[in-house]
Amino acid sequence: MTDELRLARMIDAAPDVVFEAFTTDGGQRAFYGQDDPGWIVESDCDLRIGGVWTVTFGPSRCRLYRHRHVFAVVDRPRRLVLATTEFRADGSSFEFTIELTFEEQGSGTLMTMTQSGFPTAELRDEHGRGMPNAVARLERAIHARR
Amino acid sequence: MHRTVQHNHTLDRTFFALSDPTRRSILERLAAGPATIGELAEPFGLTLNGVTKHVGILETVDLVITAKVGRARECRLGPAQLEDATGWIEAYRRAWEHRLDRFGAYVEERR
Numbered sequence: 001m002t003d004e005l006r007l008a009r010m011i012d013a014a015p016d017v018v019f020e021a022f023t024t025d026g027g028q029r030a031f032y033g034q035d036d037p038g039w040i041v042e043s044d045c046d047l048r049i050g051g052v053w054t055v056t057f058g059p060s061r062c063r064l065y066r067h068r069h070v071f072a073v074v075d076r077p078r079r080l081v082l083a084t085t086e087f088r089a090d091g092s093s094f095e096f097t098i099e100l101t102f103e104e105q106g107s108g109t110l111m112t113m114t115q116s117g118f119p120t121a122e123l124r125d126e127h128g129r130g131m132p133n134a135v136a137r138l139e140r141a142i143h144a145r146r
Numbered sequence: 147m148h149r150t151v152q153h154n155h156t157l158d159r160t161f162f163a164l165s166d167p168t169r170r171s172i173l174e175r176l177a178a179g180p181a182t183i184g185e186l187a188e189p190f191g192l193t194l195n196g197v198t199k200h201v202g203i204l205e206t207v208d209l210v211i212t213a214k215v216g217r218a219r220e221c222r223l224g225p226a227q228l229e230d231a232t233g234w235i236e237a238y239r240r241a242w243e244h245r246l247d248r249f250g251a252y253v254e255e256r257r
Binding site: 005007008009010011012013017018021022026027030031032033111113115 | 239245
């Protein structure tokens with residue numbers, strides 16, 4: 001039973017190139033961007049331990065989300081750890097941790113993003129016990145027997 | 147916007163109801179068929195009051211319904227579906243996956 005969300009992507013570039021892109025404006029806009037016309041991304045990043053990276057993004061001025069990341073680990077060009085708070089358009093917010101690793105593989109980089117923590121205080125407490133999988137498993141069990 | 151807030155509030159309450167392993171076990175037990183409060187209490191080593199409290203939380207989000215049958219209170223699965231909860235988790239995962247894909251494409255296009 002996992003207690004985290006893990007995603008990975010092979011990128012055809014060296015780790016220092018990927019790391020540099022992720023920690024500068026163009027890459028951050030790409031990360032939070034959309035193809036939708038009018039999509040807003042505003043990023044302000046202070047790359048150092050304890051530094052804050054704020055990103056405001058969304059489809060319009062009246063429906064914006066905001067991520068506030070505090071850098072807990074800056075290990076160039078291998079690893080970043082961010083303490084993140086997501087502020088949602090409905091006024092709610094939640095906190096989680098993001099770890100990014102940049103691992104050289106051949107001529108490319110395996111970029112892995114691991115998130116721990118989960119929305120709502122109750123879920124954050126429960127997340128360590130594998131909430132997402134538990135809900136999915138429960139749904140399957142109930143559907144199978146209904 | 148109002149509907150979104152309401153939807154999120156319902157989702158929050160559903161997630162809260164599902165956040166307790168005992169409550170999830172109760173739902174799994176009820177998936178096999180109705181049970182009284184007493185029958186639910188026994189395998190978990192809980193008091194009747196303890197089970198009643200858990201069932202009450204599940205009842206507020208329609209995951210369980212109860213009815214008096216003779217002197218006992220019978221519980222069965224309610225009309226609420228779990229698709230909203232699992233759908234939210236899947237959409238959340240997809241959003242981050244797309245971010246990673248867009249970023250990867252951006253880096254590769256720059257080369």
